[in-house]
Amino acid sequence: MLEIKNVSKTYPGGTQALNDVSFSIPDGQFLAVIGLSGSGKSTLLRCINRLIEPTAGEIIWNGVNMVPLPENEMRLYRRKIGMVFQNFNLVARSSVLTNVLSGRLGYINPAWSLINRFSKEDYRDAMLQLERVGIADKANQRADELSGGQQQRVAIARAMMQNPEIMLADEPVASLDPVLAHSIMQYLEKINQELGVTVICSLHFLDLVHRYADRVVALNEGKVVFDGLPAEIDDAKFKDIYGRDAERVG
Amino acid sequence: MKKEKNSILKSLRVALIIIGLVVFYAIGFSVTKVNLSETKSPTRQTQLVRIIRALFNPDLVTYDKVSTEVKSSVQVPCKEKEIIPIPAEESDGPYLVLSSNCLNAGESVTVEGYNFPPLESQFVQFVPPNGVKLKFAEASTDRDGYFKTEGVIPKNRESDDPQTIQVTTTAYAGNIRPSQTVRDTWNKIVETLFLALLSTTVGCILALPLSFFAAKNLMEKVKSDFISISLTLFLIPIGFYIGIKLASLISGQINRFAMQGWILIVSTILAGAAVYLLIRWLFNRESAADNGNSAKQLLMLAKAALGFLFVSFLYLLANSMMAIGTQLNISLGVFGFLGSFIEDLGEILEMIIPLLLGFSIAFLFSSWGSRLGKHLIKKVAPGTTRILSTLFAIIAYAAIALLLMGILNWLYLFKNPRIYLHYPALIGGAIGLILSLLHKPDEEMKIGNAVYFITRMIFNVLRSIESLVMVIVFVVWVGIGPFAGALALALHTIAALGKMYSEQVENILDGPLEAIQASGANLLQQIVYAVVPQIIPPYISFTLYRWDQNVRTSTVIGFAGGGGIGFLLQQNINLLNYRAASVQMIAIAIVVSLMDYLSGYVRNKIV
Numbered sequence: 001m002l003e004i005k006n007v008s009k010t011y012p013g014g015t016q017a018l019n020d021v022s023f024s025i026p027d028g029q030f031l032a033v034i035g036l037s038g039s040g041k042s043t044l045l046r047c048i049n050r051l052i053e054p055t056a057g058e059i060i061w062n063g064v065n066m067v068p069l070p071e072n073e074m075r076l077y078r079r080k081i082g083m084v085f086q087n088f089n090l091v092a093r094s095s096v097l098t099n100v101l102s103g104r105l106g107y108i109n110p111a112w113s114l115i116n117r118f119s120k121e122d123y124r125d126a127m128l129q130l131e132r133v134g135i136a137d138k139a140n141q142r143a144d145e146l147s148g149g150q151q152q153r154v155a156i157a158r159a160m161m162q163n164p165e166i167m168l169a170d171e172p173v174a175s176l177d178p179v180l181a182h183s184i185m186q187y188l189e190k191i192n193q194e195l196g197v198t199v200i201c202s203l204h205f206l207d208l209v210h211r212y213a214d215r216v217v218a219l220n221e222g223k224v225v226f227d228g229l230p231a232e233i234d235d236a237k238f239k240d241i242y243g244r245d246a247e248r249v250g
Numbered sequence: 251m252k253k254e255k256n257s258i259l260k261s262l263r264v265a266l267i268i269i270g271l272v273v274f275y276a277i278g279f280s281v282t283k284v285n286l287s288e289t290k291s292p293t294r295q296t297q298l299v300r301i302i303r304a305l306f307n308p309d310l311v312t313y314d315k316v317s318t319e320v321k322s323s324v325q326v327p328c329k330e331k332e333i334i335p336i337p338a339e340e341s342d343g344p345y346l347v348l349s350s351n352c353l354n355a356g357e358s359v360t361v362e363g364y365n366f367p368p369l370e371s372q373f374v375q376f377v378p379p380n381g382v383k384l385k386f387a388e389a390s391t392d393r394d395g396y397f398k399t400e401g402v403i404p405k406n407r408e409s410d411d412p413q414t415i416q417v418t419t420t421a422y423a424g425n426i427r428p429s430q431t432v433r434d435t436w437n438k439i440v441e442t443l444f445l446a447l448l449s450t451t452v453g454c455i456l457a458l459p460l461s462f463f464a465a466k467n468l469m470e471k472v473k474s475d476f477i478s479i480s481l482t483l484f485l486i487p488i489g490f491y492i493g494i495k496l497a498s499l500i501s502g503q504i505n506r507f508a509m510q511g512w513i514l515i516v517s518t519i520l521a522g523a524a525v526y527l528l529i530r531w532l533f534n535r536e537s538a539a540d541n542g543n544s545a546k547q548l549l550m551l552a553k554a555a556l557g558f559l560f561v562s563f564l565y566l567l568a569n570s571m572m573a574i575g576t577q578l579n580i581s582l583g584v585f586g587f588l589g590s591f592i593e594d595l596g597e598i599l600e601m602i603i604p605l606l607l608g609f610s611i612a613f614l615f616s617s618w619g620s621r622l623g624k625h626l627i628k629k630v631a632p633g634t635t636r637i638l639s640t641l642f643a644i645i646a647y648a649a650i651a652l653l654l655m656g657i658l659n660w661l662y663l664f665k666n667p668r669i670y671l672h673y674p675a676l677i678g679g680a681i682g683l684i685l686s687l688l689h690k691p692d693e694e695m696k697i698g699n700a701v702y703f704i705t706r707m708i709f710n711v712l713r714s715i716e717s718l719v720m721v722i723v724f725v726v727w728v729g730i731g732p733f734a735g736a737l738a739l740a741l742h743t744i745a746a747l748g749k750m751y752s753e754q755v756e757n758i759l760d761g762p763l764e765a766i767q768a769s770g771a772n773l774l775q776q777i778v779y780a781v782v783p784q785i786i787p788p789y790i791s792f793t794l795y796r797w798d799q800n801v802r803t804s805t806v807i808g809f810a811g812g813g814g815i816g817f818l819l820q821q822n823i824n825l826l827n828y829r830a831a832s833v834q835m836i837a838i839a840i841v842v843s844l845m846d847y848l849s850g851y852v853r854n855k856i857v
Contacts, residue, residue, distance in 0.1 A: 049768055070624065070694075071473065072772070079770030089761035093783040102779045106770020112533060113775050119533075155765070162769055 001026055002048070002166065002198065007057030008222075009043050017043040018054070019222035025200065027165075030192045032213035032230070033202040036242060039219040041202035045168045048200070049081045050074055061166075079106030082159030082197075086171040088151040092144035096135070096154050099143050100126040103161025122161075129157035133187060149180035156187055167191060169201040173208070181205075185212050206233065304828035308836055312429040315420040320344045320363070323412040326403055328352035344395070344419060355405040359415075361387060366395040366419055374399060377414040378407045386415060431830040434818060435837045441732050442814035443841070445807075446800035449736045453743025454793050460744070461751030462777060463705040467763075468755060471773060472698025477635065477691040478623030480642035480682070482616040484649040489615030493608030497561065501603070504565050510573065518570045521563035528556045557610075564603050571596030627692045639691035643682035651678025705748075712745030717803055721812040735812025739800050750792045751785070758784040790856050794849040801845045805838045 003024040009017045017040045025031050033041045046052040048059060050066060058065045066077055082103075090099050104122050105113055112118075118126075130136040133153035138146060143154060152172060159167060169188060173181035189212055192199045203209050209216055210230045218226035218233075218241040225240050226233065239246060288294060322345075342365065349360040361374050374387040387401035407413070428436075462468055474482070509517060532552055535545075575593025579586045626635050655674035664670045689695070721738035728734050758781055766780040808816025815834055822831040 051764055051768055070475070071471075072624075075770045075772060078768060081768070083765065083768040085761060085765060087761050089765035091762045091766075091780055091783045093786065094779070098779075102766055102771070103769050105766065105775045105779065110772055110774050113771075114778055116778075117533065158765070158769070168768075 001062065003058075003060040004044075004048070005058040005060065007044075007047055007054045007059060009040075009047060009052065010055050017222055018047065021057070021219070021222070021224055023217055023224060023227055025198060027198055028192070028196045030189070030199045030212060030214045031201070032209045032216045033200065033219065034204075034206070034209060034216060034241065035202075035219035035225075040222040041219055042170050043222075044219065045083075045170050045200060045202060048166070048168060049078050049083060051083075075106055079162050080164055081166045081168060082162045082164035083168040083170070084152065084155045084159055084172045086174045088148070088155045088175075090143040090151055090154055090158075092142070094143055095140055096130070096143055096146065097123075097126055097139040099154055100129060100139075100157045100161055103158040106162065126157070126161060129160050130154075132160075133157050148176055149183065152176065152180075152184050153187070156184070156191075160191070164197055166198045166200065169199065171202050171204060174204055181208065188212070206230075206238075209233075301828050305832040305835070307829055308832035309429050309431045309829040310833060311426050311432075313426040314423040316423045317418050317420045318344070319416050319418050320346055320366075321414050321416040322346040322348050322361075323351065323414055324348065324359075324403075325352045326413055327354045327408045344417075346415065346417060348415060353403050355403050355408065358400055358402045360398065360400050361389075361415060362396070362398045363389070363391065363417060364396055366391045366397065366417070367421065368393050368395045370419075372397055372417050372419070374401060374415060374417050376401070376404060376407070377416055379409050379411045379413060429833075431833045435815065435833050438815040438818045438834075439837050439841055442804045442816075443801060445732045445736045445804045445812075445814050446739065446797055449739035449743055449804075450793065450797040450800050452736075452740040453747050453796070456740075456744045457747035457751055458789075460705060460709075460748045461755060462781075463701050464709060464748060464752035465755035466702055467758075467760075468773070468777065468781070469698035469702035470696060472696070472701065473694045474620055474697050475623060475627060475692045476686070476689040476695055477626060477639040477642060478620035479695055479697055480639065480646040480686070481619035481623050483646035484642075485615040485619040486612045487649065487653060489612035490608040492615075493611035494604045496611070497604035497607040500558070500561050501565050501600075504562060504569070509569070514566065514573055515570050518563065518566040521559060521566050525556065525559050525563050528552065528559060532556065561603065561607055564599065564606075568596045568600040568603070571599065623691075632691075635691045640683060640686040643686035644679045645682070647682030647685065648675045648678035651675065651681070706752075709745045709749045709752075712741065713749060715742070717742040718807060718810050718812075721807055721810045725811040730811040730813070732813025735804060735807040735814055738812060739804060739807065742803075743796055743800060747792060747796055750796075751789060754785050754788040754792070755781060757788075787856055791853045794853055798842075798845045798849040802842050805842070 001024060005022050007018055007021045011017060019040075021040075021044060033044060035041050043052055047054045050059075050069075054067060057067065059067055061077065064077070066074065069077070091102070094102075098116075101118050101122060104118060104125075108118065108122075127136055127139065130139055133156055135146075135150055135153055138150065138154075143151065146154065167188065172188070173184050176184060185208060188199050188201060191197045201213070203213075213230050216226065216228060216230050216233065217224060218237075220241055220243075226237055233241070320343075344363065344365040347362040347364070353359055363372060366372060368391050370391055372389050372391060373385070374389070376384045376386040378384070384404055384407075386404075387399040389397040389399035391397045401415075532549070535549060535552075572593050575589045575591070575596060578589030578592060580589070582589055626638060630638070651674040652671070655670045658664075659670040717738045720741055721735055724734040724737045728737065762784065763776055763780040766776050771779065804812070804814045804816070805819075806816045808814045808818070809820050811817070815838060819831055819834040819838075822828070822834065
């Protein structure tokens with residue numbers, strides 16, 4: 001159970017990205033976060049694993065409030081929270097295998113990772129994850145030689161190396177074409193359904209939301225404007241979320 | 251009306267600006283002592299022309315010459331007006347025609363020369379029977395190789411034997427080859443290139459780790475609570491001191507055995523093998539991860555043993571390198587320099603082991619300090635923690651103040667212990683007290699920003715001192731020569747590369763860094779896995795650029811005694827030997843443009 005209580009975030013420039021956001025996510029849910037660009041979706045996801053520090057509020061995971069934790073303890077929680085990004089965020093010049101292995105960094109002794117040493121189990125695990133996303137044959141290529149869809153699969157494999165209980169996905173398919181988008185979403189669905197990983201995914205397209213999400217939270221200017229089932233989004237709700245002038249497409 | 255007023259004001263402003271600029275440049279002219287009449291003075295102009303001609307006539311080649319002596323005999327004194335026949339005209343070789351062959355001392359005689367090399371100075375000599383060559387007359391040949399001059403027969407050279415008037419001419423005889431200047435210049439250019447290479451390498455190695463401390467995007471993430479910072483601040487110097495002492499202890503123990511020859515080398519290999527095996531064992535243990543208390547103690551013990559073994563191994567390695575180097579230096583003959591290189595490397599290793607150990611133990615102590623601080627915050631009652639925090643802060647800032655004052659005391663030699671002990675301790679303690687009252691023990695401080703600021707400041711100060719100035723200090727330390735130049739250039743390179751590197755770190759893509767951070771990696775791992783792969787290409791490019799720049803600088807560093815080609819150039823300029831100086835200038839131009847081209851090519855290939 002992940003509870004988000006009264007979380008606000010104001011950036012140093014004065015922009016308020018999140019304004020008193022509260023909701024809770026039961027384990028094993030596939031939650032979609034929707035909203036316009038700049039509505040605070042990315043900030044919300046990054047507040048959960050504290051890549052961005054919330055200015056106020058609590059984020060309670062299994063009874064522990066993670067907001068006041070010092071960096072070295074936060075690390076231990078962070079490794080149980082996988083994350084994939086819109087721009088994949090692979091290390092371009094490193095090999096696919098190294099990128100996947102770097103998902104283990106939170107678990108191993110930092111001194112060993114300095115000399116680029118991972119255990120045999122980690123190597124086996126990494127190859128297994130790559131096989132699961134179907135690109136084991138690319139393990140020794142440089143990450144930037146792969147296509148966008150392949151890169152996102154590597155990113156999922158990297159996140160899965162953390163053995164996560166929560167998977168944060170920040171617009172994972174926004175840079176991909178519709179066919180690839182579905183294949184990536186299906187991986188996330190598989191992780192959610194087969195391994196019971198809670199997935200929190202921000203999305204642009206409503207059809208993806210209808211197809212994959214158990215529940216939707218919509219943000220507008222940092223506030224929760226909708227929290228419910230995907231099927232409940234009718235035209236009135238749609239206009240609340242995306243503004244008066246918005247037209248439904250697709 | 252209003253508009254007009256505005257335009258008047260506008261033109262007035264423009265006029266004022268123009269007048270101001272004129273005054274400004276007038277001051278500039280007078281300050282730089284612009285003296286146009288000097289440029290027109292004929293003596294200066296002839297000097298200028300001479301230098302320019304010399305510079306355009308570099309002393310590049312030398313060739314064999316044959317000198318022939320063209321003689322004509324005379325009778326001094328002229329006893330019987332006896333006529334010695336004047337040699338018949340020869341059509342091809344050079345010959346002399348005298349107005350008379352029978353002369354008395356003090357009489358003048360006209361000397362005409364035919365078929366000499368055209369447009370050259372010729373020196374006419376008078377040679378009495380004892381063979382001494384006396385200066386007689388001087389002339390220049392015309393286009394046809396003809397000259398005519400007049401000389402006076404010297405006194406006190408009367409003899410019964412015929413005497414000689416002769417001209418020595420030299421002629422080109424083939425076997426053209428580079429001149430001595432060219433060979434000297436080549437040697438010095440090689441020296442210059444290696445000087446630049448060494449200083450760039452050393453600068454690059456040291457700038458690499460330092461650059462991370464000067465990168466804002468990394469350093470602003472470094473935070474710690476107040477109490478841990480206080481603890482770390484005084485534990486770091488203590489750790490460093492202990493490390494250096496420990497190193498000298500270990501090296502003393504090793505030197506007591508006074509191992510030599512094969513025994514030394516075998517024990518080095520054994521120590522290396524032991525280190526390797528222990529690391530492997532530790533790695534397997536760690537991944538097995540059984541968390542019993544005794545197992546943990548065993549691991550701790552093993553790590554301590556590993557540290558000790560590793561330092562011993564390094565000392566043994568240094569000793570064997572020195573021993574091997576000395577041996578090779580003797581036995582390799584011409585390639586003895588390879589031996590002395592290994593010897594020097596061993597010596598460098600021996601010099602840096604104490605520093606390495608000092609830094610490692612300081613690092614260890616600092617991590618213990620911050621762990622202790624976190625433990626105190628969590629487990630101890632807040633009141634006690636507050637008191638302890640105040641106490642630690644007083645000790646820490648007093649220690650820092652004492653350390654800083656110790657450096658100043660070394661520089662200025664204060665004799666009064668009050669100045670270098672009591673006052674700084676009091677002031678530092680007071681600062682610590684005030685800070686501890688202002689900040690709660692668990693308050694997060696952005697300590698990284700302070701590190702960033704200090705590193706940047708050191709880089710900027712070092713960078714602003716030209717290596718040409720630095721070399722003066724190093725010349726005093728290690729003597730005139732390329733070594734002083736290499737040290738000065740290296741120091742300057744650390745600062746320059748450190749700044750350039752850190753700017754590259756600041757320019758990396760945030761995404762991968764964010765992703766690695768999200769996986770639970772700590773800062774060190776984030777640097778290794780997300781920052782380093784991104785900065786390798788710009789680092790290589792900047793290092794090459796810096797080498798190129800160091801070659802340029804090392805061409806002038808010799809002016810201040812730093813060795814390299816500048817040394818030769820300055821010597822030749824001081825000796826007014828402009829033809830040789832010209833060779834060196836050409837060499838510099840060739841090398842600099844070649845380096846420029848080459849580094850550009852390699853940079854294009856890599857990036």
